[in-house]
Amino acid sequence: MGALSDIRVLELGSLLAGPFTGRLLGDFGAEVIKIETPDREDPMRKWGQQVNGEGLLWPIQSRNKKSITLNLREKEGQQVFLDLVANADIVLENFRAGTMEKWGLGYDTLKKVNPKIIFLRTTGFGQTGPYSDRAGFGSVCEAMGGLRYVTGFPDRPPTRIGISIGDSLAAVYATIGCLAALHERERSGIGQVVDTAIYEAVFAMMEGLIPEYELTGYVRERTGNILPGVAPANIYDTKDGGYVVIGANADTVFRRLAMAMGKPELADDEKFSTHTGRGNNMEELDGIINDWTKSLNAKDLLELLADSGVPAGKIYSAKDIVNDPQYAARKMIETVNHPTLGEFKMPGIVPKLSRTPGEIKEAGPTKMGQHNEEVYENLLNYSKGQITKLKEIGII
Known part of the structure; x- marks a missing residue:
């Protein structure tokens, strides 16, 4: 039994920040139900290098998850979603601020259905402030969070780190906020909103950047592979x-x-x-x-x-990593069976818990709506007739 095995998560959104949060929760046993639009798959299914048309990032970021389809743009789909919310602990989304409210699915609506619901929201710039309605990809937020400015060599323009670090940092902070809200709910019995901004997750890692400037006028610059004043x-x-x-x-x-x-x-x-x-x-x-x-x-x-x-x-x-005995000893490269790709290696679980360790049960679901019947019939007790009708009108 995982540490979060009594927690049910509804995952909305696409690409990286939201799904990475769902992955982290799922690693420790949470039941994560990923929701995709019936007529448009998550772009991450095609991200990165591909084998036989399948993106190699998807099986990792969607591991341990169930896949259902649901059209939230229609009122029938919104009602189905509220039925799901009544049976969930966490809703996580990474749409542009205001999208859920536009669909009539803001926090005020969700908490009426389920006062204990934790609403986990990740956007580029947060739910408030003058930039809140801006689109905010991780790359932009890495720039505005201060990270890009100090990355690279002094005689060249700022550079990217090499991975989508802004989204990943936001996911880690979102997970921390989610766990804190779950803990507080044990005392209060009610949920709350966890508002994570990608630029803030990046900025939070920027060490003494601000007091260095405010108190000494020093602006940290790109220094390549060295840390000024620290050698070797x-x-x-x-x-x-x-x-x-x-x-x-x-x-x-x-x-x-x-x-x-x-x-x-x-x-x-x-x-x-x-x-x-x-x-x-x-x-x-x-x-x-x-x-x-x-x-x-x-x-x-x-x-x-x-x-x-x-x-x-x-x-x-990558070659060095897969051949390193430390990685092997710590089970940091795990092999799972994939329906079409065979044995599939992926990063293991961090951190290690001594009594209730995390587990990778399966790679990400290969088909959209793979768990529709399981969720709609067994969780919501919808009849086959109801499910058929929802399919006919394009809701699932």
């Missing part, structure tokens, strides 16, 4: 053409690194013996270290640094 903490070349990250900026750790390099005198050199000295002489120090790392293959280098107690790691590609 960079990427270094290896003999076999790879890259290794070494973090040895603490005095004691730097001394261990110097010993591993066969240059113990570096730790006593006044240019490198203190945190400030190493920061001021970063370029020279990185050059010395890089000359040494280039003399060793990555495997030998990492074994030496591990034995010396120096934090270090190779910059991993």
